[in-house]
Amino acid sequence: MADVLEGNAVVGQSGGPTAVINQSLAGVIEAAARSGAIRKLLGARHGVRGVIQEDFVDLSGLDAGLLERVAATPCSALGSTRDKPDEEYCRKIFDVFAANNVRYFFYIGGNDSADAARIVNELAAEADYQLRVFHIPKTIDNDLRVTDHCPGYGSAARFVASAIMGDDRDNASLPGIKIDVIMGRHAGWLTAASLLARRDADDGPHLIYVPESAVSEDQFVGDVTEAFRRHGRCLVAVSEGIEDEAGQAWGARITQTVERDNHGNIQLSGTGALGDYLAAVVKTRVAEELGVGKLRVRTDTFGYLQRSFAGYASPVDQVEARLAGTTAVEYAMAGDHDGSVAFRRTGEGDDYAIECFRAELADVARDTKPLPAEYLNEAGNGIDESFRAYVAPLVGDLPVLGKL
Amino acid sequence: MADVLEGNAVVGQSGGPTAVINQSLAGVIEAAARSGAIRKLLGARHGVRGVIQEDFVDLSGLDAGLLERVAATPCSALGSTRDKPDEEYCRKIFDVFAANNVRYFFYIGGNDSADAARIVNELAAEADYQLRVFHIPKTIDNDLRVTDHCPGYGSAARFVASAIMGDDRDNASLPGIKIDVIMGRHAGWLTAASLLARRDADDGPHLIYVPESAVSEDQFVGDVTEAFRRHGRCLVAVSEGIEDEAGQAWGARITQTVERDNHGNIQLSGTGALGDYLAAVVKTRVAEELGVGKLRVRTDTFGYLQRSFAGYASPVDQVEARLAGTTAVEYAMAGDHDGSVAFRRTGEGDDYAIECFRAELADVARDTKPLPAEYLNEAGNGIDESFRAYVAPLVGDLPVLGKL
Numbered sequence: 001m002a003d004v005l006e007g008n009a010v011v012g013q014s015g016g017p018t019a020v021i022n023q024s025l026a027g028v029i030e031a032a033a034r035s036g037a038i039r040k041l042l043g044a045r046h047g048v049r050g051v052i053q054e055d056f057v058d059l060s061g062l063d064a065g066l067l068e069r070v071a072a073t074p075c076s077a078l079g080s081t082r083d084k085p086d087e088e089y090c091r092k093i094f095d096v097f098a099a100n101n102v103r104y105f106f107y108i109g110g111n112d113s114a115d116a117a118r119i120v121n122e123l124a125a126e127a128d129y130q131l132r133v134f135h136i137p138k139t140i141d142n143d144l145r146v147t148d149h150c151p152g153y154g155s156a157a158r159f160v161a162s163a164i165m166g167d168d169r170d171n172a173s174l175p176g177i178k179i180d181v182i183m184g185r186h187a188g189w190l191t192a193a194s195l196l197a198r199r200d201a202d203d204g205p206h207l208i209y210v211p212e213s214a215v216s217e218d219q220f221v222g223d224v225t226e227a228f229r230r231h232g233r234c235l236v237a238v239s240e241g242i243e244d245e246a247g248q249a250w251g252a253r254i255t256q257t258v259e260r261d262n263h264g265n266i267q268l269s270g271t272g273a274l275g276d277y278l279a280a281v282v283k284t285r286v287a288e289e290l291g292v293g294k295l296r297v298r299t300d301t302f303g304y305l306q307r308s309f310a311g312y313a314s315p316v317d318q319v320e321a322r323l324a325g326t327t328a329v330e331y332a333m334a335g336d337h338d339g340s341v342a343f344r345r346t347g348e349g350d351d352y353a354i355e356c357f358r359a360e361l362a363d364v365a366r367d368t369k370p371l372p373a374e375y376l377n378e379a380g381n382g383i384d385e386s387f388r389a390y391v392a393p394l395v396g397d398l399p400v401l402g403k404l
Numbered sequence: 405m406a407d408v409l410e411g412n413a414v415v416g417q418s419g420g421p422t423a424v425i426n427q428s429l430a431g432v433i434e435a436a437a438r439s440g441a442i443r444k445l446l447g448a449r450h451g452v453r454g455v456i457q458e459d460f461v462d463l464s465g466l467d468a469g470l471l472e473r474v475a476a477t478p479c480s481a482l483g484s485t486r487d488k489p490d491e492e493y494c495r496k497i498f499d500v501f502a503a504n505n506v507r508y509f510f511y512i513g514g515n516d517s518a519d520a521a522r523i524v525n526e527l528a529a530e531a532d533y534q535l536r537v538f539h540i541p542k543t544i545d546n547d548l549r550v551t552d553h554c555p556g557y558g559s560a561a562r563f564v565a566s567a568i569m570g571d572d573r574d575n576a577s578l579p580g581i582k583i584d585v586i587m588g589r590h591a592g593w594l595t596a597a598s599l600l601a602r603r604d605a606d607d608g609p610h611l612i613y614v615p616e617s618a619v620s621e622d623q624f625v626g627d628v629t630e631a632f633r634r635h636g637r638c639l640v641a642v643s644e645g646i647e648d649e650a651g652q653a654w655g656a657r658i659t660q661t662v663e664r665d666n667h668g669n670i671q672l673s674g675t676g677a678l679g680d681y682l683a684a685v686v687k688t689r690v691a692e693e694l695g696v697g698k699l700r701v702r703t704d705t706f707g708y709l710q711r712s713f714a715g716y717a718s719p720v721d722q723v724e725a726r727l728a729g730t731t732a733v734e735y736a737m738a739g740d741h742d743g744s745v746a747f748r749r750t751g752e753g754d755d756y757a758i759e760c761f762r763a764e765l766a767d768v769a770r771d772t773k774p775l776p777a778e779y780l781n782e783a784g785n786g787i788d789e790s791f792r793a794y795v796a797p798l799v800g801d802l803p804v805l806g807k808l
Contacts, residue, residue, distance in 0.1 A: 017577045019570070022806075043808060057808055069806025075573035077808045082578065166423070166712035169479035173421045174486065178708075272676010272705055301676055303704035304582075308570035311803040312716055399715040402426075402473025404447060404461055404481045 004037050005130055005336070007103030010051060011059070012044035013138075014109030014116070015082070017075035018152025019159075019313040020321035021138045024108045025078065026071035027325020028136070029059050035333050038104060047081035047109070048116060052092040054100075071322065074308045076108075084112050090119040098129055104332050108136040108325070111144055114340055115365035121338050134328040135340035135361055138321070140307045142189035143368035146359040147342035151324050154317030154394035156183070156306045157193035160237075161398055163302060164197035168204035168235050169401065175233035176296025177224060177282050180205075181275045183306050184239040188212050188371045190306065192383045193391050194237035196398060204235025211241040211249075212371045213380035217281060223381045224282055225289040240274055240301075250274060275299035314396045320354065327356045340364040352393035408441050409534055409740075411507030414455060415463070416448035417542075418513030418520075419486070421479035422556025423563075423717040424725035425542045428512045429482065430475035431729020432540070433463050439737050442508060451485035451513070452520060456496040458504075475726065478712045480512075488516050494523040502533055508736050512540040512729070515548055518744055519769035525742050538732040539744035539765055542725070544711045546593035547772035550763040551746035555728050558721030558798035560587070560710045561597035564641075565802055567706060568601035572608035572639050573805065579637035580700025581628060581686050584609075585679045587710050588643040592616050592775045594710065596787045597795050598641035600802060608639025615645040615653075616775045617784035621685060627785045628686055629693040644678055644705075654678060679703035718800045724758065731760045744768040756797035 011028045013021055025043075032041040043057040044050035057078070070077045085093065097105065097120075107117045114135040124131035137144050140156035160182055171178045182191040188210020197205060206227040209215050227234040242250050254277045279299040287295045324341045331339065339358040347353035375387040415432045417425055429447075436445040447461040448454035461482070474481045489497065501509065501524075511521045518539040528535035541548050544560035564586055575582045586595040592614020602609060610631040613619050631638040646654050658681045683703045691699045728745045735743065743762040751757035779791040 013577075017574055059808070066806050069804060070808060071806075072803065073573060073805040073807070074570045076577040077573075077806070079579075080577040162714045162716070163709050163712075166478045166714035167708055169477060169481075169714070170421055170708050170712040173417075173480040173484040175483075272680055272703070276676055276680075298708065299676070300707035300709065301705065302709070304571055304574050304702065305567050305704065305706070305709070308567075308574040310566045310570035310573070310805065312566070399476065400473060401477040401714065402470050402475075402481070403477070404463070404474060 005103050005132065006037050006039065007101045008040045008042060009038045009104035009106065010042045010044055010097065010102050011106040012047040012050060012108065013076035013078045013080050014047040014107060014113040015080060016140065016307060017080055018138050018140050018307050019074040019155035019309065020152055020317050021075065021108055022073050022077045023071045023318050023321035024136045024138060024151060024325035026067050027322040028106050028329055029062055029067060031326040031329030033060070035329060037333060043078045046079035047083065048085050048089065048093055049081045049083050050079070051096050052089065054096055074310050074313070085116045085119065087119065090116065090123055093120050094123040094127070097131060103131060105131060105133045106136060106328050107133070108138050110139040111365055111368055114361055118361040118365050121361065130336070132332040132336065133338045133361070134332050135364060136324050136328045137340060137342070137364070140190055141184055141187050143187035143370065144364055145367060145369045146340070146363050148345045148354065149343060149394055151317060151321035152307070153189060154314035154396070156190055157391055158314040158395040159306050159309050159312060160190055160193050160302065161196035161395055162312070164194040164205055164235070164237055165399065165401065167300070168197055171204060171233050171235045174296065176298065177228060177234045177236070177286065179236045179238060179275055179278045179282070179299040181238055181240050181299065181301040183302065184211065185241040186211055186368055186370065188239050191237055191239040192371055192375060192387055193395065195383045195387055196391060196395060199401070202231060205237035206231055206234050207236045207381045208383050209236070209238040209242045209381060210371055210376070211239050211243055213376050214243050214245050214247065215380055216245040219380070221281065221285045221289060224286050228286065228290060238278065250277070272299070272301045275301045314394060316394060316396050323356065331358055348389060349393070409507050409536065410441050410443065411505045412444045412446060413442045413508035413510065414446045414448055414501065414506050415510040416451040416454060416512065417480035417482045417484050418451040418511060418517040419484060420544065420711060421484055422542050422544050422711050423478040423559035423713065424556055424721050425479065425512055426477050426481045427475045427722050427725035428540045428542060428555060428729035430471050431726040432510045432733055433466055433471060435730040435733030437464070439733060441737060447482045450483035451487065452489050452493065452497055453485045453487050454483070455500050456493065458500055478714050478717070489520045489523065491523060494520065494527055497524050498527040498531070501535060507535060509535060509537045510540060510732050511537070512542050514543040515769055515772055518765050522765040522769050525765065534740070536736040536740070537742040537765070538736050539768060540728050540732045541744060541746070541768070544594055545588055545591050547591035547774070548768055549771060549773045550744070550767050552749045552758065553747060553798055555721060555725035556711070557593060558718035558800070560594055561795055562718040562799040563710050563713050563716060564594055564597045564706065565600035565799055566716070568598040568609055568639070568641060569803065569805065571704070572601055575608060575637050575639045578700065580702065581632060581638045581640070581690065583640045583642060583679055583682045583686070583703040585642055585644050585703065585705040587706065588615065589645040590615055590772055590774065592643050595641055595643040596775055596779060596791055597799065599787045599791055600796060600799060603805070606635060609641040610635055610638050611640045611785045612787050613640070613642040613646045613785060614775055614780070615643050615647055617780050618647050618649050618651065619784055620649040623784070625685065625689045625693060628690050632690065632694065642682065676703070676705045679705045718798060720798060720800050727760065735762055752793060753797070
């Protein structure tokens with residue numbers, strides 16, 4: 001490594017946590033320790049907010065046992081933030097970096113974090129200050145561009161698949177209509193993973209709704225009615241971000257008091273409103289279609305458990321999240337460049353494998369990647385079987401169920 | 405075994421499923437096969453309903469591989485029912501038994517199932533028809549009398565503990581007030597298991613509310629405000645069945661359209677209404693107490709995942725549920741008596757062990773067992789540390805987390 005840049009480094013975590021976001025942090029800590037160039041690795045408490053408040057924890061020389069325990073712990077060990085830095089905020093970040101001889105910045109987060117990293121990087125370039133900035137992707141939504149998939153997604157998908165698998169058996173035990181609301185504001189990747197729960201023809205989910213396929217209330221009622229007639233029960237997996245035929249999110253239409261976060265996003269998670277609304281639609285309109293007085297209708301909103309549940313992360317996801325962390329540091333050591341760590345799939349099925357490559361920050365920042373049309377069924381109420389090959393290796397082995 | 409009664413046997417599953425209810429079924433199948441007295445073992449589809457409709461599946465000679473897969477599958481493989489048989493219904497059951505030379509009836513269920521078993525048993529005695537009836541306990545609520553604990557509880561408690569453990573890290577990542585609604589209509593056993601998530605003084609759950617301790621809205625607001633001031637965040641574990649100072653369930657007060665099941669129980673599960681209500685209380689009243697304009701408040705209702713999640717059952721619970729099934733058959737073989745299988749704890753801590761004993765059906769039927777007062781804290785907003793020794797062995801090893 002000809003181009004050694006000595007100095008301090010900062011690492012932070014941002015946005016909604018995942019079950020493996022600390023694996024990436026552990027990767028950064030490990031690789032920084034052996035870099036030979038990073039003198040002190042500072043962990044910023046609550047992401048960029050910790051940077052501007054100079055609220056740091058020294059991560060150099062962390063005990064190996066503690067490192068592994070932290071790595072296996074869900075959610076952001078450094079704390080997270082929803083702050084979306086504007087130019088002025090980024091200037092403050094840069095000033096702190098310059099004052100502390102910070103030459104490396106590793107930011108573990110989603111596309112908003114990639115954008116913040118990009119702006120800080122530009123400010124450093126303008127000031128002719130050598131700073132190497134690497135974004136380390138994480139999101140259970142799996143909606144970052146460029147990369148094949150995102151660390152954090154596999155574990156959330158594993159949770160969803162196991163939950164739907166069990167809930168399908170619950171629904172078969174006491175037949176009725178069950179609606180499960182799954183995270184995913186704009187992208188249906190996580191909801192689509194419920195497909196893995198379906199092994200036999202009669203298995204749920206019998207219907208899967210994602211934001212990429214608009215669904216009207218009439219279609220929803222018709223679909224559920226037909227599925228119930230066919231199976232004598234119906235399990236529905238629905239994304240919290242589903243949109244109606246006019247392109248409006250059902251959740252937004254329903255929620256009377258709309259709460260927005262700092263990124264202008266409407267709060268869809270952390271409330272049972274969409275599920276309760278859909279249940280009410282089924283109890284009235286589907287019951288009428290079926291000509292029955294009363295229907296057993298239940299709804300669950302999987303909520304924050306999808307990203308935080310302890311002890312059930314995907315083994316592959318853990319390894320890959322760690323790799324993303326170490327790779328970011330190695331890329332930063334290797335030359336005067338910046339970017340985001342991305343995955344490319346180099347093997348499928350039993351030979352599943354990935355390799356990392358460097359993506360440009362600007363290509364990852366801001367816009368997101370929806371579920372491609374090839375994975376959506378024509379009727380707009382299901383996921384194509386071809387999606388199984390994409391998602392199965394990311395989730396790891398799932399329980400094998402038995403039926404009588 | 406001097407007193408061999410030859411004939412057929414019926415096994416059925418009833419009520420809300422659990423993650424290990426099929427372990428008990430597998431236990432019955434195994435023990436029946438080696439009994440030497442049971443000619444044919446008939447599985448009743450959907451419990452007593454399958455009996456009166458003579459909807460049976462022959463479980464004799466089941467393939468060993470399939471048996472193990474079924475055993476490891478959550479929820480009732482035979483299907484369940486909410487039917488609560490009255491005297492006439494029980495007479496029909498008895499008629500089917502008599503017509504099919506059924507001499508053994510194994511019913512896996514809660515206290516209502518024990519009661520149904522008891523009535524059928526009395527009818528058989530009146531008719532001078534030799535029938536041996538055994539109830540095999542299951543309930544995630546853990547509220548059956550006589551037994552130390554119920555098969556199904558440990559797995560649900562394991563799910564709750566891991567969920568709260570992860571969610572506490574989520575809440576620490578993005579501080580705010582988080583409310584998690586946990587199953588348990590009348591008894592707080594399952595909600596109390598959230599205590600296992602608390603390892604350090606700052607860990608959540610910071611407040612635990614169970615139906616056994618009445619809580620007024622004023623107390624709830626005061627408690628949350630104080631906890632938030634102390635920890636800078638607050639994680640609340642609350643039972644779906646909490647009652648106010650007038651002894652009314654919060655859920656019933658809130659739910660405008662009250663749905664009751666066949667046992668006259670109000671539907672508290674399968675809706676996000678209580679969580680959303682509590683969140684609204686916090687957003688207004690706690691925010692006012694704290695003098696802040698806006699609070700980050702989220703709520704999750706853990707719902708059916710607690711009893712159905714695939715792949716995360718407690719190992720101890722699996723073994724014990726199997727044991728309850730085999731023991732019921734062995735008791736039935738051993739003499740002309742009936743009853744319910746109960747557990748007695750014979751060792752604590754690392755030496756945790758149980759032994760089975762026979763309980764009378766009448767002692768298990770109907771009434772339930774609340775969380776004893778010794779496990780409730782004085783303020784009515786937490787669980788005493790002594791509960792840990794009771795619940796920990798039932799749940800099995802939990803993840804060990806690391807913090808920075």
